[in-house]
Amino acid sequence: MSIYLNNYWSLYSEFINVLKNLKYREIPIALMTNFYQQIDTDLKIHMEQEEFAAKLTYASIKKSIEIQPFFEKMLVPLKKPLKTMLDGKILINLDYTRIPVEILHDHFSGEHTMVLSRSKTTDYYGIPNEYIGNFKRDTSETSKQLMKTAYSILAKYKDHPAFSNSFFIKTFIQRIPIIVDALETILNLFDEKDIATVLIGSTEDVVSRSLAIVASMKGIPNVCLQHGILMGEEAFIPVFSSHIAVYGEYEKRWYVARGLEEERIVAIGHPRYDKIFSCSSRVSRKTLLNEYDLDPNKITLLIITGPNLEESKFKKMISELAGNQNFQFLIKPHPWELGKRRIKLYTELESEFNSVHVIRDRKINTHDLIFHTDAVVSALSTVALESCLFNKPVFVYYFIQSNRLYDYYNRLGHYIQSDPIELVKIITIYFNSPNGKTDYIDVKEKFLLDSYRTENSGEELSNLIFQLTKVRPK
The missing domain is CATH 3.40.50.2000 (Glycogen Phosphorylase B;)
Structure with a gap:
């Protein structure tokens, strides 16, 4: 790892450790923020210096192989063993999955599938659509209290290289209501709908991350597609879904080197490339x-x-x-x-x-x-x-x-x-x-x-979902 990435993972683990008791519905709030977006240019410059690590007290990640295991330790208390033969539908989050409509139709039917979106329409090209707004509830009072608590925790670290950075603190505090709203919304969705598995296209955004974590809390298999080539690693790990669908063997090695169990990685490409062939x-x-x-x-x-x-x-x-x-x-x-x-x-x-x-x-x-x-x-x-x-x-x-x-x-x-x-x-x-x-x-x-070897990723994805849930998408 570069000096910056070493310091990034050390700081991320310190952030989680310091705020691990700040929770909503038993879920640590600090796990839900897209952490690298809290780092401004000034802080980034400091993190490119080797001596930055000496300013951290509660860091737990020192090597690449320790990245995923650290987050798993935080997630394990929330997870239930994965179930198969669940009654329910395949839920596809439309944001970031980027599956072309024709490929979706080839491999998923409205009988077994539903999509989640920000649209109020009743269907998405023949597949039932669930409007995410229908599951929202007022969480403003809870958010205010959590924001106040978070600020009081971080305020204790006046000389900390990140926790004293105004952009870092402001960005995190302002995200708390968004995080709480997303978690409440997704928890309500799972309470009201029968879901057999979940398909997402990323876990960078708070809704997709909430879908992965809440599904795992209920023992529901969930798959995250790879949204681009592995360049900025902060956008691809930690893994919050039970399984990840990656492009090829390179990605398998990459994730294993960062501590993810190999059995959670499936090289099936991405359906958005199928039409290339x-x-x-x-x-x-x-x-x-x-x-x-x-x-x-x-x-x-x-x-x-x-x-x-x-x-x-x-x-x-x-x-x-x-x-x-x-x-x-x-x-x-x-x-x-x-x-x-x-x-x-x-x-x-x-x-x-x-x-x-x-x-x-x-x-x-x-x-x-x-x-x-x-x-x-x-x-x-x-x-x-x-x-x-x-x-x-x-x-x-x-x-x-x-x-x-x-x-x-x-x-x-x-x-x-x-x-x-x-x-x-x-x-x-x-x-x-x-x-x-x-x-x-x-x-x-x-x-x-x-x-990348797969010429029919849509079919491979359909087979993977059947393997995990015994629900045939088409």
Whole structure:
């Protein structure tokens, strides 16, 4: 682990230990907050220093292997043994599961399934919908008391590097009413509805985390899908669900190294990728090329970006690539960059080079872009994995500065580079040399064997639910 991550897990465990008796309906409130969002830039800078750990008194996590066991120790008193043969339906939380409607219909029926959403509609494309607002109750007085208690506990630590940080305290205190409201809502849902299993897409948000914890309290199996490639580990662990459905073998090793029992990990991919294997597109190549005034006789490279890029390296890469008259480029900014209007770097390159085109449409389908371009040059993004699944050549640039190393794409060998000149050389060799293509295919196939093998994740997920509950989703 990096210095920052070592200190992150130490601080997280200290936070839990100090607040472990602050509970709502026997559930520790501190377990329910998305902890990394309480850390501002100032605190993060302090946590990047090795001496930070010496300022902590009640930390319990010192090594990666201790992460999940620490949280399990807190969760075990709440859990009941998992049951099978339960009467009830499969509950799918619509937030973050991201299962395409057609895949949902292929593998789940309204007879055996219901969805939970923030919509008041009675059904979701034929599947019964439960409006989450119907299960809310007034918890304001309880929240006020818990907020007061939490503040009094943390106020004792005047010299603590985090508990004296105003942003850290304010963020946590302000979340308490949201946490209490979510827990009460989900507890009422389980009291009023017969549920055999729960499917969620993340446990970063408080509702999904509440669904996982309350289900486990009632002995109901619950599965969390993997919502993206494993980059920022704070978003993927601790695990609160009884089982996690991951992309491949890489994730299995990753979770086991952090103390999660292997039998809770199932490599079944994600249903949102199933349509990739049908190799279809909603628009034609001609339509796409015409829209961005692209030459059908040139090699079109799709450039996938991401926040916090080293701008000088990115400019160098594009400038060098643009010197090759055989290439033309579609730059797709990250949704966050578009939302924050931070695309000046890309529009300046568009103005400088006739072969560069920036996609400003936030609604454009990324899979259509991958399908109709000749290769993908990507930041450390899930899109690089998707492009491999589309059987497109993928080149990854590592142009970010961070407080940890990201090794997910290291298995691509020299097709991931932090040197823009070297990456341009590798891309050029690929398109100019038959051996370049052969070498790449070998590396890519080994990468996918370890990263993603499932072509029908929807069916695998349906089988997993049946295995856990004996309820056949369809």
